[in-house]
Amino acid sequence: MSNKMWGGRFASGPDAIMEEINASIDFDKTLWRQDIAGSRAHVAMLAKQEIVTAADAKAIDGGLAAVHDEIEAGRFTFSRSLEDIHMNVESRLAELIGPAAGRLHTARSRNDQVATDMRLWVRDTVDQLDEQIGDLQQALAEKALAFAGAVMPGFTHLQSAQPTTFGHHLLAYVEMLGRDRSRLRDARRRMNECPLGAAALCGTSFPIDRHATAAALGFDRPTANSLDSVSDRDFALESLAAASICAMHLSRFAEEIVIWTTPQFGFVRLSDRFSTGSSIMPQKRNPDAAELVRGKAGRVIGALNGLLIVMKGLPLSYAKDMQEDKEGTFDALRTLSLCLAAMAGMVRDMEPDTKAMKKAAGVGYATATDLADWLVRTLKMPFRDAHHVTGRIVGVASGRGVGLEKLTLADMQSVEPRITPDVFAVLGVEKSVRSRTSYGGTAPEQVRRQARRWLKTLARATR
Ligand code: ARG
Numbered sequence: 001m002s003n004k005m006w007g008g009r010f011a012s013g014p015d016a017i018m019e020e021i022n023a024s025i026d027f028d029k030t031l032w033r034q035d036i037a038g039s040r041a042h043v044a045m046l047a048k049q050e051i052v053t054a055a056d057a058k059a060i061d062g063g064l065a066a067v068h069d070e071i072e073a074g075r076f077t078f079s080r081s082l083e084d085i086h087m088n089v090e091s092r093l094a095e096l097i098g099p100a101a102g103r104l105h106t107a108r109s110r111n112d113q114v115a116t117d118m119r120l121w122v123r124d125t126v127d128q129l130d131e132q133i134g135d136l137q138q139a140l141a142e143k144a145l146a147f148a149g150a151v152m153p154g155f156t157h158l159q160s161a162q163p164t165t166f167g168h169h170l171l172a173y174v175e176m177l178g179r180d181r182s183r184l185r186d187a188r189r190r191m192n193e194c195p196l197g198a199a200a201l202c203g204t205s206f207p208i209d210r211h212a213t214a215a216a217l218g219f220d221r222p223t224a225n226s227l228d229s230v231s232d233r234d235f236a237l238e239s240l241a242a243a244s245i246c247a248m249h250l251s252r253f254a255e256e257i258v259i260w261t262t263p264q265f266g267f268v269r270l271s272d273r274f275s276t277g278s279s280i281m282p283q284k285r286n287p288d289a290a291e292l293v294r295g296k297a298g299r300v301i302g303a304l305n306g307l308l309i310v311m312k313g314l315p316l317s318y319a320k321d322m323q324e325d326k327e328g329t330f331d332a333l334r335t336l337s338l339c340l341a342a343m344a345g346m347v348r349d350m351e352p353d354t355k356a357m358k359k360a361a362g363v364g365y366a367t368a369t370d371l372a373d374w375l376v377r378t379l380k381m382p383f384r385d386a387h388h389v390t391g392r393i394v395g396v397a398s399g400r401g402v403g404l405e406k407l408t409l410a411d412m413q414s415v416e417p418r419i420t421p422d423v424f425a426v427l428g429v430e431k432s433v434r435s436r437t438s439y440g441g442t443a444p445e446q447v448r449r450q451a452r453r454w455l456k457t458l459a460r461a462t463r
Contacts, residue, residue, distance in 0.1 A: 001062040005087045022320075023080045023087055028325050035085050036068045036118035038196060041216040043104055048443050051107060051206050056100040063097040064089070066207075084323075085117070105210050109200035111318040113228040116196040118325065120217065122239050123191055125333045126184050132340040133181050133246065137174050138458050139347040144170040145451035149444040151429050152267060152357035153366060160364025160434075163429040166352050167447040174454050176249040181243035191235035194219035198229035201317040231317040233307065236329045240304040243336045244297075245338040250339050251297035257290040257346065265358045271349035274342070289346055293339045300336055303328035313401060365394045365404055370435065379418050389416045 002010035014022065040061055047057030067089055070076040082088045087110075094101035106143035144167035154164035194214035197204065203226040210222035223229040260267035270287055278284035306328045310321050368390050394416045397404050400411075405427040412419045425431060437443040440450070 003081075003083075005082070005091070013350065019080060022083060023083045024326065025080055025082065028085045028114075028117075028323075028329065028331055029078050030326070031085050031114075031117040031121055032071050032089070033068075034117040034124075034144070035089055035113070036064050036071075037120065038090065038116045038217065039104060040064050042108060042196060042215045043210045044216065045209050046103075046106060047205075047208055048212065049207050051208070052103045056103050059097045060093065060104050063093045063101065065136070066096055066449070067092050083111070085113075098459045103379060105208040107204040107232075108196065109198075111200050112195045112198040112226075115230055115232070116194060116217070116325075117192075118233075118329075119191055119219075119235055120197065122236055122329065122333070123188060123281050125337075126191075126239055126242075127187050129243070129246075129333065129337060129340070130181050130184050132337060133177050133184075134458060136340055136344045136347065136463060137454065139344045140170045140177075141169070141176045141451050141454040143296070143347060143350065143453065144174065147352055147354070148447040148451060149433075149462065150352060150354045150357060151361045151433050152352075153361045154442070157444050160366045162369055162442075163361040163366050163432045164358060164442040165433055165444060165447055167444070167451060168322045170347075170455070171254055171447060171450050173249065173381075177246070178454075180242060180246040183245065185362050187235065187238035187242055190238065192218075192220045194221070195229035196221060196222045198226035201230050224254065227317045231314070233311055233322060233325050233427045234261045236325055237307055237311070239302065240257070240307060240329060240332055243332055244304045246288060247297040247300035247336055250336075250343055253343065254290040254294040257350075258287050258294070260286070261287045261290075264457070265360070266353055267360070269351045269353065270346060271351075273349060275347045289342045295343055296335050296339055299327075300332040303332035314357065333369055343377045358429060362403055362405075365397065367404055367427045367429065368394055368434045370432045371404060372421065374423055374426045375416070375419075378423075415454050431459065 002008075002013055007013075013019075029236045041058045043052065043057050043064070047054050051334040054059075067076070070092070076088075076089055079091075082091050090101060090104060093104065145166065146167075147170070148165060150166040151163050153160055154162045154169075167412045175183075190463035194210065194217055196213045196217070197208050197210035213219070214222040222325065223232075257270070258270065259265055261270055270285070270290075274287075274289045275285045278286060287294065287422050307325055310324045315323055371393065372383065372390040375381045375389055376383050381389070393407070393412060396411055396415065397407050400407070405424065409419070409421055409423075412423065426435070434443055439444060440446065
């Protein structure tokens with residue numbers, strides 16, 4: 001049997017393999033709400049423009065509402081032979097209301113239909129992600145305020161660099177996530193134009209009102225070029241790019257959690273709710289949730305790459321290759337949503353071991369920069385000379401196998417005779433941290449100020 005939607009010139013139905021490669025219903029049924037909403041907006045416009053009669057439009061709208069309820073209630077049978085969500089819905093509509101259903105597809109094509117459905121789905125999902133990122137920021141900013149004064153080692157090259165605080169470290173992620181939200185909102189702004197009415201590729205000869213359907217579906221305006229409308233997947237690419245960057249941020253944080261929770265570091269303890277045990281090693285507490293967030297970033301970034309590769313060789317306008325936009329986009333954005341939820345849970349439960357962090361903060365001559373700064377400030381040395389002198393003092397300490405604060409004044413003076421006893425005041429990690437009061441610096445008072453600023457901004461955003 002040939003396809004009843006487009007089989008007019010076909011004598012037989014598709015080969016089984018053709019159906020297998022062609023059908024998208026297994027994954028594009030995700031779009032059922034958007035598809036029905038788009039059709040209802042379209043038919044209302046057709047009636048208003050007197051392209052279909054009010055009676056037909058009413059029957060179609062009622063039928064679409066019934067299909068909506070069937071799908072929502074799980075009573076709908078999706079059929080592979082009907083290819084995709086558009087034809088599954090339309091075919092059921094015909095069963096329910098008869099021949100009037102055939103008028104719904106006037107002045108549109110599956111090409112503008114699927115472009116509209118996808119924009120609606122991505123737009124809704126991006127809005128949800130924005131909210132979830134805000135929730136993770138909230139969890140981080142609260143922790144940051146609570147631990148604004150908790151000293152921990154700051155690293156560069158994962159080598160001891162300077163003492164910092166746990167609060168300062170967490171706020172770095174709040175900043176990154178703020179940029180992620182701004183990228184998603186930016187993508188949303190460009191995405192929010194309606195392709196419906198572009199029809200197959202060239203528009204239509206029917207007197208449609210594209211502004212009306214755009215407004216009914218919550219778009220800012222209709223798209224301006226019909227060819228572009230059905231060819232474009234930038235909105236998915238931009239959202240995937242923003243999602244990939246966000247997933248990369250979560251992955252870096254996850255990596256730090258993995259490092260911090262090792263017994264060797266022991267900086268934080270994850271709750272039982274976000275840890276797992278080993279089936280053979282009874283002592284283990286594995287940070288599986290963090291590892292999975294790190295791992296899943298690969299899927300998100302992969303989806304962006306996959307779609308870029310699908311799109312890069314396509315001539316205008318629509319080509320069936322574009323059906324491949326769906327699984328990756330759905331999976332990537334859902335995956336990011338799951339990772340955000342897992343991260344927010346981990347952060348809320350996370351208990352830093354402030355003693356262990358403080359002890360580690362002094363390891364590796366982390367206050368060497370403070371010593372160099374003291375030489376500059378007190379002895380008026382040029383920084384480069386101070387750097388050199390400090391390096392030699394670190395050498396002495398290293399030879400003795402002790403930290404800088406354990407050297408005697410005589411040890412110091414053997415390198416630079418003008419050093420006085422008050423140098424010891426800057427060698428402690430607390431002092432070091434408290435001295436970094438520059439805007440955006442690690443001093444607890446600065447961290448508190450930034451955490452409060454974020455909490456205020458986040459509270460305002462949720463109204
Ligand atoms: N299932 C198709 C897709 O997702 C819908 C558009 C089909 N258009 C076409 N001309 N065959 O891309």
